Each structure stands twice: as C-alpha cells, then as structure tokens.
Amino acid sequence: MIQASSPRRFLRLATALCGAVFLAACLQDQTVSEGGVIQGNGLAPAGAPPGTCWGKIPTPAVIETVTEQILVTPAKVNADGSIASLPIYREESRQQIVTPRTDRWFEIPCPPAFTVEFVSTLQRALQVRGLYSGEINGNMDATTRRAVLSVQTAAGLPSDVLSIETARELGIVAVPRTP
Missing domain, CATH: 1.10.101 (Muramoyl-pentapeptide Carboxypeptidase; domain 1)
Structure with missing residues (x-):
C-alpha cells in the first residue's frame, strides 16, 4: 500500500503511477x-x-426541454354555440434529443x-x-x-x-x- 505524507506527495505518486500505466499501455498497443x-x-x-x-x-448530444399543453377536459358548448365551460389543459415537459451524440475521429x-x-x-x-x-x-x-x-x-x-x-x-x- 502506498502511503502519502502530504497531498503533494500523493499527487506526485498518482501522476507517476498514471504515467507508468500510460507508457505500459502504449508499449502493449492497448x-x-x-x-x-x-x-x-x-x-x-x-x-x-x-x-x-x-x-x-x-461531441455531446444537444438536448432541449419541450413543453406541451395536454387537453384534460374539453370545452363544453351549449346548443346555441356559446361556451358553457372552458377547456382545461395541463403542461407536460419532456427532454428531447435535438442532435445525437457523435464521435469525431482523427488519426x-x-x-x-x-x-x-x-x-x-x-x-x-x-x-x-x-x-x-x-x-x-x-x-x-x-x-x-x-x-x-x-x-x-x-x-x-x-x-x-x-x-x-x-x-x-x-x-x-x-x-x-x-x-
């Protein structure tokens, strides 16, 4: 187990370890x-x-919030065509992907x-x-x-x-x- 006496010593050890792992992976073609x-x-x-x-x-996906009005109760109309009661709506919000996530490759x-x-x-x-x-x-x-x-x-x-x-x-x- 590696013990670090200070945060700086720990950071140096962690950096060295990461460097060694990177080098080993490169040499093994991983x-x-x-x-x-x-x-x-x-x-x-x-x-x-x-x-x-x-x-x-x-490239992260582009997501937007879409809010829609959903009809809960339709308007009631009298026989003479006048409105007896107004319609009732509720708001519903959802997330929608506008542009999907992509990966851009380069040699x-x-x-x-x-x-x-x-x-x-x-x-x-x-x-x-x-x-x-x-x-x-x-x-x-x-x-x-x-x-x-x-x-x-x-x-x-x-x-x-x-x-x-x-x-x-x-x-x-x-x-x-x-x-």
Whole structure:
C-alpha cells in the first residue's frame, strides 16, 4: 500500500503511477484514454488501417426541454354555440434529443514516433509560425499543447492532441505519395 505524507506527495505518486500505466499501455498497443481523447490501436473507427493510432473527440448530444399543453377536459358548448365551460389543459415537459451524440475521429502519430526529437521538431515548427514562444525542450507541455490547440482549432479540430493532418501541414510528418 502506498502511503502519502502530504497531498503533494500523493499527487506526485498518482501522476507517476498514471504515467507508468500510460507508457505500459502504449508499449502493449492497448487503448488509453486521456483528457477526453482516446488513443491506441485497440479503438479505431470502422475501416481504420491496422497499426494506426486514433484520437476521438466525443461531441455531446444537444438536448432541449419541450413543453406541451395536454387537453384534460374539453370545452363544453351549449346548443346555441356559446361556451358553457372552458377547456382545461395541463403542461407536460419532456427532454428531447435535438442532435445525437457523435464521435469525431482523427488519426494521430503512434506513441513510438512521439519521441523527444519529434516534439522538439513540432515546437520548432510552431515557433517558426509564431505560435509557440516556449523553450524547445522536447516535452509535450501545456505551452506546446496550447499552440497545437490554436493551430488545430483554426483548422476546425478543437483538440490539443496532435493530429497526423496537422503534423503533415507543419511539415514534420511525411505526406504519403499518391500513385
């Protein structure tokens, strides 16, 4: 059993444990979920080529509340056409899905390619474009993720997980040739 003498020590131990689990899962080619993006060969969209890695952005369903008037007692009408009593209604509210939940898949570099050199190259490519002002250190840190998020959001992909398409556009991943 791990005992932590302080909340900070516990947080460091938990972070280290999560990192070890992530690394072990990557090495075993298993699915890993981090920050809402699911990675790994174990989970991919239908028809994905084997040996590729994918990110997924779940889009929540859009739900609205619909309120309807339900007739409880109809109006009573006299023989001469005048209204003897008004109709009685009750309100009924229910939830209705306007847009169903969807998953948006995008291909990502697989963990073996995500080396310190690869991330350093990514940081330099972002720096040249004026999107990254941090240190070139090869760490996929918060500053690097913000820069990736900025590039990808502008292209319509709101994720800080680097996509293959963005890596190709930045010139850090080879573009396959068309026959």
